Amino acid sequence: MTKLLQVNNLSRSFGGITAVDRLSFDVEAGQILAMIGPNGAGKSTCFNLINGQLRPDHGSIKICGQEIVGLAPRHVWKLGVGRTFQVTSTFASMTVLENVQMALMSYHKLARSPFRKVRHLFIDESMDLLKLVGIEDQSHRVCGLLSYGELKRVELGVALTNRPKLLLMDEPTAGMEPSERQRLMNLISQIVRNQKIGALFTEHDMDVVFTHADRIIVLNRGELAAAGTPEEVRENHKVQEIYLGITA
Amino acid sequence: MGFYIVQFLTGLSDASALFLVACGLSLIFGVTRIVNFAHGSFYMVGAYAAYAIISYLPQSPFLFWVGVLGAALVVGVFGVLVETLLLRRLYHAPELFLLVATFGIVLILQDLTRWLFGAEDLLGHRAPGLAGSVNIMGSLIPQYDLALIIIAPFILGVIWLLLYRTRWGVLVRAATEDREMAGALGVNQATLYSTVFFLGSFLAGLGGAIQLPKGGADLLMDMNIIAAAFVVVVVGGMGSIAGAYLAAVIIGELSSFGILVFPQSTLVMMFLVMAVVLVVRPYGLYGNAEVHEHGFEAVSVSLLQPASKKLRCLGLILLIGVACMPLFAGAFQLVLITEIAIFSLAGMSLYFMMSPGGMLSFGHAAFFGGGAYAAALMVHYLQTPMELAICFAPLLTGLLALIIGWFCVRLSGVYLAMLTLAFAQICWSIVFQWGGFTGGDDGILSIWPSEWASNKVVFYYLTMIICIGGILSLRYLIFTPFGYAMRACRDSALRAESIGINIRNHQWFAFAIAGGFAGLAGGIYVFSKGSVFPDEMAIPRSFDFLLMVLLGGVDTIFGPIVGSAAFIWLHDKISRIDFWQFILGSIFIVLVVAFPQGIVGYFNRRFGRYFVDQT
DSSP states (O other), X not given: OOEEEEEEEEEEEETTEEEEEEEEEEEETTOEEEEEOSTTSSHHXXXXXXXXXXXXXXXXXXXXXXXXXXXXXXXXXXXXXXXXXXXXXXXXXXXXXXXXXXHHHHHTTOTTOSSSOGGGSSHHHHHHHHHHTTOGGGTTSBGGGSOHHHHHHHHHHHHTTTOOSEEEEESXXXXXXXXXXXXXXXXXXXXXXXXXXXXXXXXXXXXXXXXXXXXXXEEXXXXXXXXXXXXXXXXXXXXXXXXXXXXX | OHHHHHHHHHHHHHHHHHHHHHHHHHHHHHHHOOOOTTHHHHHHHHHHHHHHHHHHSOSOHHHHHHHHHHHHHHHHHHHHHHHHHTGGGGTTSOTTHHHHHHHHHHHHHHHHHHHHHOSSOBOOOOOTTOOSEEEETTEEEEHHHHHHHXXXXXXXXXXXXXXXXXXXXXXXXXXXXXXXXXXXXXXOHHHHHHHHHHHHHHHHHHHHHHTHHHHOBOTTHHHHHHHHHHHHHHHHOTTOHHHHHHHHHHHHHHXXXXXXXXXXXXXXXXXXXXXXXXXXXXXXXXXXXXOSTTSOOOSOOOXXXXXXXXXXXXXXXXXXXXXXXXXXXXXXXXXXXXXXXXXXXXHHHHHHHHTTTOOOOSOTXXXXXXXXXXXXXXHHHHOOOHHHHXXXXXXXXXXXXXHHHHHHTTSOHHHHHHHHHHHHHHHHHHHHHOHHHHOGGGOBOOOOOOGGGOXXXXXXXXXXXXXXXXXXXXXXHHTSHHHHHHHHHHHOHHHHHHTTOOHHHHHHHHHHHHHHHHHHHHHHHHHHHSOBOGGGGSHHHHHHHHHHHHHHOTTSSSHHHHHHHXXXXXXXXXXXXXXXXXXXXXXXXHHHHHOTTOHHHHHHHHHGGGGSOOO
C-alpha cells in the first residue's frame, strides 16, 4: 500500500515544554488512524504541524512522498489535505451551502474571480457533498445559527471539497450524542474505504476509537507511547498506565 | 554638546503630555474596547480647565499644581459622566457604534470650548517657582521642562503600582485579557468601566494641564494630539503602559531632533517611524497579538442576500427619480444631490472594505483626498483634460492603496484601523507641508470640468452615471467569488487559510479596490467643487466617511447611501448656524442611542418583511 502521510522524527517545543517529541508514524491509503492520549499529550499540536499552522523544530512530514514542512496551510490544502478543527471554524455569515461553495470556488481556482455571481456556482456539486455528510436539509441555514454537531458535519463537507487524499479530523464527534457519533464515524469509514483516502483523527471517546480505527497511536507528553491495532493497544500495559495510572 | 543635551531633554519633556494621553487611551481601550476619539478633546478640555482654574487662584507654586490636579479631576469626572450617562447605554450595540457617540462628543466639546473661552489661542500661565531656566553647558532649558521630564516616569510608576499591586489593578488586567471571563467571575463591570474611564480621562486632562505653560491652549489641540496618541499606543503596543512611555519618548525625541534635520517633514517622520515599527513588530514594541475572540468586531454577522424584487423596484424608482431630478429641481438642489452621490460612492468604498472585508479604516480620506489631488495636480501641471484626470484618479489612488495596504493587511482589527489613520496623516502632511507643489493650505484652485460638461445639468448626469455605476460595481463585487472570499477571510481566517485562500493577498486587493473607488469619488469631487484643499485628506474627513457608513448601518448595502444622504443633508441644513458642531454632535448622539443598528438597519428590522419575496 502507498504511504499517504509519513511523519518522521517530528519535534516541536513551546518555551521549555516539548509538545511533540521525536514522533514518527505513517498513514496508508484506505486506512483510519486514531491518535489518542490524555489532554496535553500533543495531539492538536501534531495536527497543526501537519496542517502547516505551526512549523516543527525538527523532523519531516511527507504527503505522498512530498515534503511539506515549511508550507503554509493553504499550500498543504492544495496538496490534498482536508482538515476539521477541534473548535469548529466555519464562515458564520454564510449559509451551509455557501460554505461548501466557497471551498469549491477556491478548489477550482475561482476565489478571486470578480465576474461571476456566486449564486449559480457549483450548486450541484455542493449539494452532493452536503448529502454525503447528511446535512443537505440544512443547506440554507446560516452557519452562525447551527448547533455544534451540525457544524462538525459542515466542516467535514468543507474538508472533502478538495477531493482530499488525507483527512485530518480533530475530535470529529465531540459535542455529539452517542448514536450520532457512531453514525458520523460510519460515514467517515465509508468515505475512506470508497475513495481510498487516508484519515487521521483524534478522539476522547474510546468507543468511537476502538470501533472505527484500523490502527491507533498513543501519545503521552509528546512522545509515542504505543502503536498498533486496537487489540494490541487495548492489551498494552503502558497505555493502561497512561490512562488509568496503574503501574504494571 | 550642551545644545544636543538640551534638545534631548526637550524631547523628553515633550513626551510627557503625549504619554499621559496615550496611556489613558490605552487603558480605556484595553478594558472597555472603546476607541475613544474624544480622548483628544478630554486633553484639550484639560488645558482649558487648567487655564480657568489657575487664572482664578492666586499665584503660588502650590496653588499652580492644585490647579493642574483640579483640571485633571474635572476632566476625570466628566469622563465618568460620559461613560455612565451615554456610553453605558450603548454597550449592547455593535462596538463600532460607540465610535459615533465619541465623535459626537468631539464635536460638542469643540463648540462648547469655543463658546466658553472664545476662538483665540490662550497663552499658558508660567508655572510659579519654575519660570526660570537652567544652563546646561552653555545652552538654556526651562526649569518647567525638567519638571515635566520627572512627571511622566513618576506617573508611569504610580500606574504600574495601581495595576500590579492593587486589587483594582488585578481586575483591570483580567478584564483587559478577557472581559467575558472577568464578568463571569463576578467582577462588577459597571464599576470597573467607570473607574477606568475616570483614570483614563484624568490622565488625558492631566496631560492637557501640564503642557499648558509650554504650549498654551487652542482649539486644534484635540485633533493634533489624538493622531499622535494613536501612534504612541500602536507603536508601544496596545495595553502596555511601559510601551506607551517608550513610544512617547521615541516620538518626542524624533520631533525634537527631526526638526533640526528635516524641518519641513516632522509630521511625516512620526508616522514613518510608526510604519517601520509595525512592519518589524506588527503588534507594537511591547504588544501581543490581538486576542481574536474578543478582537474588534467590525461587523455583525448578518446574511447578505441579493435584493428582492420589491427592493429592486424601489431602487428602480429611485433611479428614475434621480434621472428626472433636473426637470424640477433648482441648481442648488442639483449640487446637493451631486455631493450626496459622490459621498455615497466614497462611503460605499469604505463600507466595502469595512463590512465584507472586515477591515476598519480610520483614514479613508487619504484615498478620497488622494483622488481629488491626483486629478487636480494633473489638471494644474499637465493641463490634463477632465475625462483623463477622472480616469487616472482611481488608478493612482488604487496604487497608493496598494502601497498603504501592503502594510495594513499585516495587521487586523483596531491596529489596522490606527495604521490607516497614520498613513492618512502622512498623506495629509505631505500635501500640507509641500506647499510648493500642492499649494499647501491654499489648495489648488480653478479645476473646472471640460467644456461639454460645464453645464450644471450635464455635469449632474455625468456624476450620477459615474457614482451610481461605481456603487453598483462595488455591490456586484460583493456577490462574486471575490466578495465571498473577502467575507470568508473576515469570518474565519483559520478556515479561509485551510481552504487555500491567500488571506493577505486577498485583503490587499480588496483594500486597493476600496482605495481606487474612493479615489474615483475624489476625482469627480474636485471638478464639482472647482478646487481642493488639504482638509479633504484630514482626519475629520475620514471621520465623516466613517460616520456616514455607521449612521446608515454597516450590515446593509443601502447603509452608506442613506448615511451619506442624511449626513450631507444635515450638514447643509445646520452648517450656517453658529455652534453648528454642537448641534450636529448632539444629533449624532441622539441618532446612535435611538438607532444603534444604523438608520437602514432600523428600517430593515421594522419594515424589512414587506420587502421580502414571498416563497
